[in-house]
Amino acid sequence: MRRTSQLQAITKRHISVAVSAPAASLASLASNVETPDLQETPQTVSVEKFMGLVHKPYVANKRVYPQQSSIRITETQAVAGESIREALMNKDFNTLFSYLTDIRKTGDWTSVTEGLARPEISLLLRTLIDGQLKELQTLNSFNNVVERDAIRTAKKSIERIINVIESLQLQLRHSGYEFSPSELERLLEFEALNYRYREASRLITFIESKSACDSVTYHNLKFRVLSNTDPALWKVNKKTLSPAAYRGTLKSGVAFSELLFAFSKSSAKFTPNLQSHKEIIAGFGQSGDLTQVRKHIEQVWGITSHSTTPTRLVPSTSALYPDIQLLTTIANVFGYNKASTEAMNYIINFTSHYKIDTKDNTHIWRVLARMIELEHQSDPTTLATEFNKMWDLMNSLNARFTIGLYNKRFNIFSAAQRLGDLAQDIPLLKEKALEAREVSHKLRIQKVLTKYLKGVALAAYSTMEYEKAVKFVKPFFTKHAVDNVHLKELLDSRKEIVTKVKKSREEFATLQRQYDEEEDEDSLW
Numbered sequence: 001m002r003r004t005s006q007l008q009a010i011t012k013r014h015i016s017v018a019v020s021a022p023a024a025s026l027a028s029l030a031s032n033v034e035t036p037d038l039q040e041t042p043q044t045v046s047v048e049k050f051m052g053l054v055h056k057p058y059v060a061n062k063r064v065y066p067q068q069s070s071i072r073i074t075e076t077q078a079v080a081g082e083s084i085r086e087a088l089m090n091k092d093f094n095t096l097f098s099y100l101t102d103i104r105k106t107g108d109w110t111s112v113t114e115g116l117a118r119p120e121i122s123l124l125l126r127t128l129i130d131g132q133l134k135e136l137q138t139l140n141s142f143n144n145v146v147e148r149d150a151i152r153t154a155k156k157s158i159e160r161i162i163n164v165i166e167s168l169q170l171q172l173r174h175s176g177y178e179f180s181p182s183e184l185e186r187l188l189e190f191e192a193l194n195y196r197y198r199e200a201s202r203l204i205t206f207i208e209s210k211s212a213c214d215s216v217t218y219h220n221l222k223f224r225v226l227s228n229t230d231p232a233l234w235k236v237n238k239k240t241l242s243p244a245a246y247r248g249t250l251k252s253g254v255a256f257s258e259l260l261f262a263f264s265k266s267s268a269k270f271t272p273n274l275q276s277h278k279e280i281i282a283g284f285g286q287s288g289d290l291t292q293v294r295k296h297i298e299q300v301w302g303i304t305s306h307s308t309t310p311t312r313l314v315p316s317t318s319a320l321y322p323d324i325q326l327l328t329t330i331a332n333v334f335g336y337n338k339a340s341t342e343a344m345n346y347i348i349n350f351t352s353h354y355k356i357d358t359k360d361n362t363h364i365w366r367v368l369a370r371m372i373e374l375e376h377q378s379d380p381t382t383l384a385t386e387f388n389k390m391w392d393l394m395n396s397l398n399a400r401f402t403i404g405l406y407n408k409r410f411n412i413f414s415a416a417q418r419l420g421d422l423a424q425d426i427p428l429l430k431e432k433a434l435e436a437r438e439v440s441h442k443l444r445i446q447k448v449l450t451k452y453l454k455g456v457a458l459a460a461y462s463t464m465e466y467e468k469a470v471k472f473v474k475p476f477f478t479k480h481a482v483d484n485v486h487l488k489e490l491l492d493s494r495k496e497i498v499t500k501v502k503k504s505r506e507e508f509a510t511l512q513r514q515y516d517e518e519e520d521e522d523s524l525w
């Protein structure tokens with residue numbers, strides 16, 4: 001991909017470069033939108049100046065919402081909005097959602113468009129979006145714990161909320177409601193977090209047509225929506241890395257270099273924040289430019305993958321102080337480019353010099369495990385070795401091991417014929433199963449534990465004399481079974497395991513005979 005000099009200006013020190021404007025329009029997704037002409041005279045951008053902006057004291061972009069006591073309504077609004085106002089003032093999400101669902105069915109939005117004052121409409125939007133995103137977060141948190149039927153029900157509920165918010169937004173536009181910049185940013189964030197990138201791109205077109213937003217939050221979201229900086233949307237083997245994100249990919253987006261140019265032009269008006277740097281790193285990484293990723297990481301946080309000594313450190317009071325989400329972005333970027341070992345080195349060096357909580361966040365390890373698997377899937381032995389390095393790193397950081405990771409560990413070690421190495425995990429899995437509160441979660445843990453126990457039994461029958469294996473397996477199952485029902489299931493599986501071992505030995509013997517016969521034929525010549 002062609003790199004403009006602006007890309008280098010973001011990550012190099014002590015150099016001044018001429019910034020060439022990209023040819024395409026920022027709002028190229030829609031031809032009917034008027035946007036500022038980017039093909040102006042190139043400007044000279046000092047990297048020192050840009051980095052100075054980066055490190056200046058950061059003031060958070062505060063969304064200003066109305067105080068309930070300051071809302072003034074007309075007599076007409078008092079009557080028309082009476083049925084919804086009490087629930088709105090109490091921020092009663094469930095009641096508001098139910099009320100708007102009924103309105104959506106009838107098509108009569110008068111109680112909202114004519115019954116609510118502008119501050120009340122702003123509060124309504126915020127309450128609905130906050131409630132929907134909270135439900136989405138809850139779903140993501142418990143996705144691997146609750147039963148699948150409950151997950152499907154929750155997803156349908158979330159979709160219904162999305163439909164209500166979308167209808168409300170369209171009705172407000174139709175009524176001539178003027179959205180504030182903070183409302184538009186919140187709506188854009190709502191669309192992006194729900195992977196509704198087509199809807200988000202249309203919203204950006206609307207925002208650009210009115211020149212309504214030019215904040216750091218808006219530019220960060222533009223990176224994500226238009227330039228494919230969300231790792232969940234990245235494709236490996238023609239599949240998105242996150243199954244939930246499959247519907248979000250845009251057929252045609254905007255070049256990362258173009259958005260980076262617009263970002264740098266506007267950065268004098270705001271302070272690039274930590275999320276900005278995550279988006280920039282992801283943009284470079286998605287396009288395969290790891291050199292720029294390395295430079296950017298070193299210049300902002302002073303960390304490299306090859307040295308344990310930092311070149312500089314960000315103060316703990318800085319808004320750019322690294323967090324676990326930054327490390328997750330780094331894991332995604334290097335893993336996607338088949339450099340998962342380098343990703344682990346970055347995690348080691350960041351956590352050695354910055355206080356980053358890795359104990360409760362499990363997403364980063366799911367990301368890293370997935371990337372290691374993609375990188376080494378053709379070599380089971382190397383895959384098991386690299387996965388074990390990640391496992392050791394997690395242990396050193398007191399990270400939390402999920403059942404999904406245990407399951408992946410079993411599959412990887414089983415393929416590498418290292419079942420014996422899994423024995424140490426079995427007592428921990430039994431303990432997790434006994435401590436599980438949800439029945440569905442307990443059964444899921446028990447299912448993985450069963451795989452481990454059968455795997456060790458398979459290794460025993462394969463490597464020991466039959467009589468010794470029999471004496472080993474029964475007490476082994478008895479010791480580690482969760483309960484009597486589980487024990488019966490395990491004991492009943494012994495016949496199946498023995499049959500599998502015999503079949504494997506017979507297949508090996510057949511192959512050996514064929515090999516010997518081929519050698520005999522060759523020797524005749």
